[in-house]
Amino acid sequence: MPPTPRTRCSPARRALSSIAPTIDPIERRRAHATMLYRLSVSRESRRSTIPPFYVMDVWKAAAQRARSHGDVLVLAAGQPSTPAPVPVLRATKAAIDAELLGYTETFGILPLREAIAEHHRDTYGYPVDADDVVVTTGSSGAFTLIFLAAFDVGDTVVVARPGYPAYRNCLAALGCRVVELDCGAETRFQPTVAMLEALPQPPAGLVVASPANPTGTMIDPAELAAVARWCEAHGTLLISDEIYHGITYAGASAGTSSAWETSRESVVIGSVSKYFSMTGWRLGWMLAPSALRPALQRLASNMTVCPPAISQYAALHAFGAEAKTELDGHVQRYATNRRLLLEGLPELGITDLAPADGAFYAYADIGHLTDDSRKWCSEVLDHTGVALAPGVDFDTVSGHRKVRFSFAGATADIEDALVRLRHYLCD
Numbered sequence: 001m002p003p004t005p006r007t008r009c010s011p012a013r014r015a016l017s018s019i020a021p022t023i024d025p026i027e028r029r030r031a032h033a034t035m036l037y038r039l040s041v042s043r044e045s046r047r048s049t050i051p052p053f054y055v056m057d058v059w060k061a062a063a064q065r066a067r068s069h070g071d072v073l074v075l076a077a078g079q080p081s082t083p084a085p086v087p088v089l090r091a092t093k094a095a096i097d098a099e100l101l102g103y104t105e106t107f108g109i110l111p112l113r114e115a116i117a118e119h120h121r122d123t124y125g126y127p128v129d130a131d132d133v134v135v136t137t138g139s140s141g142a143f144t145l146i147f148l149a150a151f152d153v154g155d156t157v158v159v160a161r162p163g164y165p166a167y168r169n170c171l172a173a174l175g176c177r178v179v180e181l182d183c184g185a186e187t188r189f190q191p192t193v194a195m196l197e198a199l200p201q202p203p204a205g206l207v208v209a210s211p212a213n214p215t216g217t218m219i220d221p222a223e224l225a226a227v228a229r230w231c232e233a234h235g236t237l238l239i240s241d242e243i244y245h246g247i248t249y250a251g252a253s254a255g256t257s258s259a260w261e262t263s264r265e266s267v268v269i270g271s272v273s274k275y276f277s278m279t280g281w282r283l284g285w286m287l288a289p290s291a292l293r294p295a296l297q298r299l300a301s302n303m304t305v306c307p308p309a310i311s312q313y314a315a316l317h318a319f320g321a322e323a324k325t326e327l328d329g330h331v332q333r334y335a336t337n338r339r340l341l342l343e344g345l346p347e348l349g350i351t352d353l354a355p356a357d358g359a360f361y362a363y364a365d366i367g368h369l370t371d372d373s374r375k376w377c378s379e380v381l382d383h384t385g386v387a388l389a390p391g392v393d394f395d396t397v398s399g400h401r402k403v404r405f406s407f408a409g410a411t412a413d414i415e416d417a418l419v420r421l422r423h424y425l426c427d
């Protein structure tokens with residue numbers, strides 16, 4: 001929702017008028033400055049009153065329990081339990097000795113942009129070069145940047161529900177009107193052209209994610225192509241979150257496809273966080289249409305100057321064969337974990353699961369157990385030490401009866417979590 005206009009006299013104005021007009025003009029100016037400073041440090045903007053990430057409450061409680069009991073199994077975090085691949089770690093150590101590690105070009109160092117372009121050419125077969133690539137501070141940085149570059153206050157931007165909450169919350173903070181498409185199991189929790197056609201008018205933007213968080217479901221390539229064509233024809237900017245590419249499973253209904261296979265007017269978002277096992281390195285990228293690059297350059301140079309230099313030099317080595325072998329090994333582990341959960345949860349009576357085509361999440365309906373998923377997750381943590389993510393982060397309507405299990409961790413942890421949940425739910 002866009003921020004509502006201020007109707008009352010602003011606190012700054014009220015405070016300034018309270019300064020006695022009779023005092024010395026220099027003193028009065030100084031008092032003004034002090035007052036404004038105090039107000040600016042104490043006053044929250046309306047745009048900042050977006051919902052928090054509720055899962056952070058679980059993380060906090062899990063950290064407390066880890067200190068008091070030492071038995072926590074974290075299935076709440078959307079991050080691999082493995083470090084960056086060995087060639088990246090090697091290159092990091094070398095970069096510390098060999099590179100200045102000062103500011104870089106705003107869009108990222110050329111060799112990294114070339115490596116990312118090559119990665120897209122090799123994976124999807126479409127033409128792309130270094131100039132198409134904008135390296136950012138995580139994909140989170142890419143989202144804020146493209147939202148600012150492409151949308152104005154009041155613009156309508158469409159997202160899927162359930163979906164990754166930061167799209168909706170950041171767009172709201174920027175004053176956009178967020179419209180959620182209710183995406184159910186019948187469309188694999190993904191938006192379709194039919195849903196877009198049913199909107200009263202074409203939106204300024206659409207965000208899609210495949211594989212998605214929290215469901216792990218994927219868009220059929222033909223549907224993604226149709227969505228991309230619809231967006232191009234209707235002047236809607238398609239933003240395709242492809243950060244879970246590389247993490248898909250045998251038997252997934254659809255293959256992986258990228259929005260740039262159909263439309264170079266769309267924005268493709270990537271990240272080293274998920275497949276590349278580098279969440280904390282805060283490095284992402286986008287393939288951006290040429291018309292938006294001047295705006296992206298102006299905004300990015302002002303907001304962050306450049307993405308972290310050390311991560312850029314390191315990430316250069318994430319795309320080679322040696323790293324890929326290691327990373328594909330992680331995907332095999334996720335596949336084992338996924339099988340364990342998809343077989344084990346129904347045995348606990350949790351049978352309504354989204355089809356996890358990719359990513360590392362199992363999204364379940366637990367409406368038969370609770371209508372308050374935050375409370376339920378907190379009780380599960382208290383009784384079992386298993387930390388789970390409540391659905392309220394991802395779904396503003398039905399999230400109170402949903403829970404997300406992340407299986408990005410160690411297989412032994414998934415096995416142990418299933419045993420503990422069995423005792424809690426079935427004994």
Ligand SMILES: Cc1ncc(COP(=O)(O)O)c(C=O)c1O
Pocket residue numbers: 078137138139140141164209212213241243270271272273279283284
């Ligand atoms: C769908 C999706 N997009 C974007 C992000 C942000 O990732 P990062 O900023 O680490 O690239 C996440 C993080 O969990 C996610 O699940």
